[in-house]
Amino acid sequence: MAHHPQAVLFMGDLVVLARQARLFTETRRRGLAALVVVSAQTDMELLEQARADRTHPLSALTEVVQVPEANVASVTPAVQPLLRRYDVQGVMSVGEPFVEPAGVLADTLGLPGPGAKAASICRNKLLQRFSVPEFSPYFEAVPAKQRSDFRLPEERFPAVVKPAGRFYSSGVRSVSTHGELVAALSAVEEHEIALVEARARGREFSVEALVQGDEVIWSGVNAKESNEDVSDYFTELSHTCPADLPSSEEEALVEANREVLRQVGVRDGITHAEYRLGDDGEVVLMEVAARLPGDTITFLWELATGQPIEPVLLDLALGVPADYPQPRRRSRQYFLPHPHGALADVTAEGIEVSWPTRDNRWPVFGPLDAAAPATAHSVLVGRMPGDVLGDQVDSGHRSASLLIDAPLDADLDAETERAAERVEIVVDP
Template structure:
């Protein structure tokens, strides 16, 4: 517990302000973790929110003015909206709270504040991943150097010294920025001639990696860690759109991962544990992504010192019954969370969409939730272990009027479905039965920048209603 007031005796401030937890996030991420507000209240804590630059000010104001949204409860002094993610900016924002309140936890639930939040928690003597783990997990090059036994063959590409590309011995390869997220800027390259034209697309001085293209199934391992001790780990299988494209956008997750032998599960869990030890991970939730080759070689793709993205926390709640938001808060408070093994299997599948301007999404089965527009995700409570397979929700992450095109990174996706079933259910076969007739409605048009979103041959200003039905 951290208290920077002059006296250890109870004060009027103690009565006016209950103990607090600082939650560092952005609106798009918090939309999945709104149960944190209730979990904090149940533990006698006031949540104090720090929102980053990815949160539009007008959208934050709308949420706080909406009586139906949990952020309506926030008082003006209970949130900060920052212009950047630097440690100095974060310190300026939270120091008044540290003087006026008893801060018992610092909890970061997004990617961009991982380093600053890790430094803040460690400085205050509060549980967190630790400054070293936070720094390494924000940089893929540091991950390669920290755990070389798990790394693919790689070289560092300096845009001003391009000769490193021509001498790289492991084509086909992948070009990726060291510090971006959501598959942004990740491209498959067949040879040196494919790399050089891409280099101007990256920022000046941006750290770029050229890595061997590792083939094999992709997985993530989610882990709850307390003081370096692994309390719970789960393996999630991943789908991507890499087949036939140069992209690596994730298009599906299944928790727990099916079609793994016990030996393969052990390989993945051991690799994850080795990495967490190497980075000296302290306390919190980690998310590490691996490839498992046909020869059962485990290769680290990237790792994060925060909860996973997309619906993975929802999938694990459906699969295990665990309240992961409560677990995150308990870890940040230094207490042991409740954990459970998987009793069901859950899956999220992102759908293909027609190019054009999004007008509507309809479904004959599971309810449609416009999570981007509404600023909140549905709760999706777990069901009995033997309940039949069912579709829980259709999630729309984009807004009406958004232009849909290539799914070149995570921001390009639009609609997904979430379903679950008993552990022995093949959810690939169950998906068409449990989520019927999802229709993505668009207007085929040309955007203002002249990019034809309706395919070749569309004239400027032309709009035509189209739709795609997923069965």
């Protein structure tokens, strides 16, 4: 029988592959080939340029296969040649679109993963409502043919309209009147499931969890802030890891998340779930995802705990016993407000400015000692020069963010404000 090199099969597009590139260098360090499936959303020319540069972490990729769609029907035939040439030991979705095909393939190959059922539920907010009704707000799924005539009782306003299969807050809109409701529903594509939900009140958090063998082995609570108080949108404007919470509130979120993951049936991997915590202590699920969190949340947990998370994610995908430490610092990603106009430059006094959108390179964030003073690590620019900056309708409309960390007992709000004053976003009118 022919010997085939062992490999890990990853799925995701260039933006998330570049952000989590340590997955691939760590895979190669362990003597495994790093195989990647990307969709048509990836610019192959840019990806191949990165792979050809030996100084770029994406040069660690062994083979890349592009598929037209991030779904089971496209992915399974495309990976058949890889499965014949390699002994695939693990399968992992790095980004949201590939969660379902990665989960199904891992199940099919008998490998660790969230499970086909959990992967499917985690890609569909309506299925999540069916799965965990006790953590769900009031909701209605509105078929395409009924959207122009759909009415919501007055007592159900304010409400939220969201496409059930999207991510990164795309298409999510708060509505307070029937006219706003119809307009928001009309913006949902005909082939998409449109959800109308009661607008849950309370502070917003995400809970990241590491799951192995059906058991949650680590949880972290991240405090989120968005622009919901000044707009009809829910664009995330900051993440703080760990959230500064009383232990009772932290435990309520962690235990609710543990029960959600149990009912959804997640077996192995990392999960990212978003919740509202009401003043009365009620925990309401917004959505749960069976993949890495977005933005720089993985880096925030690295700064907070002192250890990178990518080696642990590989352990979970390979079935190696895993653990991860608890935080000993507090870290934050703060998205800076920007003037309107064409982006010309971003400058920061004494803080490194990185443009991952230009070169698909992310800075390396070195964790500090627990008692080290507050440190602004980087300003990350998420747009290209010349992009027109305006209202932050969803995550793609943000421009630059600040990464900072400090001891757990420090005033992180004050430290963030002081660091943000050193940053200037320059636009041409």
